[in-house]
Amino acid sequence: MADSGxxxxxxxxxxxxxxxxxxxxxxxxxxxxxxxxMGVLKEHLHTRAHxxxxxxxxxxQVILRGAGVAEALEALVPVSVAGLKEGRQRYALxxxxxxxILDDFMVANRGDHLFLVVNAARKAHDIAHLRGKLPDxxxxxxxxxxxxxALQGPAAEGALALLIPEVGEMRFMDVATxxxxxxxxxxxxxxxxxEDGFExxxxxxxxxxxxxxxxxxxxxAPIGLGARDSLRLEAGLCLYGHDIDxxxxxxxxxxxxxxxxxxxxxxxxxxxxxxxxxxxxxLDEGPARRRVGLRPEGRAPMREGVELFDTDxxxxxxxxxxxxxxxxxxxxxxAMGYLPAALADExxxxxxxxxxxxxxxxxxxxxxxxxxYRK
Amino acid sequence: xxxxxxxxWLRVEGDLVVVGITEHAAEQLGDVVFVxxxxxxxxxxxxDEIVVIESVKAASxxxxxxxxxxxxxxxxxxxxxxxVNEDPLGEAWIFKMKVEDMDAIDAFMDEDEYKDFIG
Numbered sequence: 001m002a003d004s005g006x007x008x009x010x011x012x013x014x015x016x017x018x019x020x021x022x023x024x025x026x027x028x029x030x031x032x033x034x035x036x037x038m039g040v041l042k043e044h045l046h047t048r049a050h051x052x053x054x055x056x057x058x059x060x061q062v063i064l065r066g067a068g069v070a071e072a073l074e075a076l077v078p079v080s081v082a083g084l085k086e087g088r089q090r091y092a093l094x095x096x097x098x099x100x101i102l103d104d105f106m107v108a109n110r111g112d113h114l115f116l117v118v119n120a121a122r123k124a125h126d127i128a129h130l131r132g133k134l135p136d137x138x139x140x141x142x143x144x145x146x147x148x149x150a151l152q153g154p155a156a157e158g159a160l161a162l163l164i165p166e167v168g169e170m171r172f173m174d175v176a177t178x179x180x181x182x183x184x185x186x187x188x189x190x191x192x193x194x195e196d197g198f199e200x201x202x203x204x205x206x207x208x209x210x211x212x213x214x215x216x217x218x219x220x221a222p223i224g225l226g227a228r229d230s231l232r233l234e235a236g237l238c239l240y241g242h243d244i245d246x247x248x249x250x251x252x253x254x255x256x257x258x259x260x261x262x263x264x265x266x267x268x269x270x271x272x273x274x275x276x277x278x279x280x281x282x283l284d285e286g287p288a289r290r291r292v293g294l295r296p297e298g299r300a301p302m303r304e305g306v307e308l309f310d311t312d313x314x315x316x317x318x319x320x321x322x323x324x325x326x327x328x329x330x331x332x333x334x335a336m337g338y339l340p341a342a343l344a345d346e347x348x349x350x351x352x353x354x355x356x357x358x359x360x361x362x363x364x365x366x367x368x369x370x371x372x373y374r375k
Numbered sequence: 376x377x378x379x380x381x382x383x384w385l386r387v388e389g390d391l392v393v394v395g396i397t398e399h400a401a402e403q404l405g406d407v408v409f410v411x412x413x414x415x416x417x418x419x420x421x422x423d424e425i426v427v428i429e430s431v432k433a434a435s436x437x438x439x440x441x442x443x444x445x446x447x448x449x450x451x452x453x454x455x456x457x458x459v460n461e462d463p464l465g466e467a468w469i470f471k472m473k474v475e476d477m478d479a480i481d482a483f484m485d486e487d488e489y490k491d492f493i494g
Contacts, residue, residue, distance in 0.1 A: 326408035
């Protein structure tokens with residue numbers, strides 16, 4: 001990464017983005033492509049139909065190693081890390097003492113170490129958190145010399161397999177190391193679009209060559225953050241700082257599935273993470289409010305911050321939209337937000353206030369569009 | 376054709392003024408996904424927010440350029456908001472208004488002035 005003259009950092013693919021006609025915006029301290037010449041709508045649809053290449057090098061890559069590292073990490077997260085098999089990855093969350101979410105991330109068991117991918121805006125926090133809370137026997141090693149590229153969509157496997165035939169054998173959430181032109185690539189079959197695909201950690205000095213090799217393939221197009229946001233929203237996936245943060249618990253956020261049985265009440269390694277009492281109680285008794293999907297009536301997007309009411313006039317807000325946009329693959333607006341448990345059942349009609357007018361929306365299941373993971 | 380600092384274009388058709396947004400505005404907005412049109416026969420004051428254009432990025436207001444009455448709206452935009460990107464100066468006109476003081480229209484920028492304005 002190099003300084004841009006401002007306070008914003010650049011990824012190693014910055015020049016490539018510029019060459020591809022990207023419109024750059026500040027995001028999490030980086031200058032990132034929000035869209036390329038195709039535009040957000042077409043980039044979104046291209047990813048669902050073919051394959052999209054995303055620069056996600058701004059995200060934090062961190063290696064944890066040392067004796068008992070998996071058990072040590074379990075003291076910070078409600079997920080089973082010790083139960084994660086070698087060559088596998090899972091979704092995890094750091095919680096605080098109140099059960100709020102400090103960040104969400106991916107953790108992979110790569111044999112003699114754990115490999116974490118954390119949110120860009122939270123990487124400094126997370127690294128300090130890990131260093132402060134893990135025992136001295138665990139080494140926290142931020143990876144600064146690798147880029148991260150996501151390739152997502154139905155054509156992702158075919159495209160990547162032209163460079164690395166072995167990826168065809170990987171299933172959803174597998175991780176593996178494969179060579180490309182003598183370079184070691186750390187590959188996971190995962191992503192954040194609801195599509196089948198891969199995230200590939202590549203040595204920074206070869207990242208541009210690797211990206212160009214993929215972009216040279218007919219089905220692969222560069223995709224910006226704008227489409228990444230609408231893709232993950234349609235897939236019902238949370239964006240940290242919007243749909244989840246320190247004020248939301250994993251259970252309120254509908255992420256209870258990420259808490260394996262072994263960490264729940266009655267499990268062999270129940271609790272033992274920050275906020276366990278509240279989180280485990282909410283798992284058993286249900287939370288007071290829940291993250292829901294919302295399908296606004298009409299075509300007007302119901303965006304983040306829109307207040308939700310249980311009546312079309314008067315009253316006080318009962319909830320708030322945390323992400324909302326037009327869903328290009330749905331052909332209609334979609335949103336997520338929090339509602340009291342009593343209003344969170346599918347089919348419940350609520351009202352979002354936009355520009356002084358109440359607009360109806362129906363509580364919907366998530367995801368809005370079934371995922372296409374290669375399980 | 377005249378242009379406002381709000382990136383609207385104004386075209387006089389008889390005693391009516393047709394209003395749309397400029398190519399520059401459409402480009403800045405990105406893909407338009409929704410246009411909220413005013414009701415016909417609405418009397419508006421200058422700078423009233425009368426139209427909302429939602430793109431994949433954000434919502435923007437279109438202001439009434441002058442005082443008058445909305446007499447026609449382009450309902451094609453309801454079903455096909457993408458017209459704003461495809462043909463902002465033509466098919467994607469947004470509304471037509473009846474204006475008493477047509478001289479007020481002359482005060483807006485001409486094409487060269489607008490080009491300078493957007494730099």
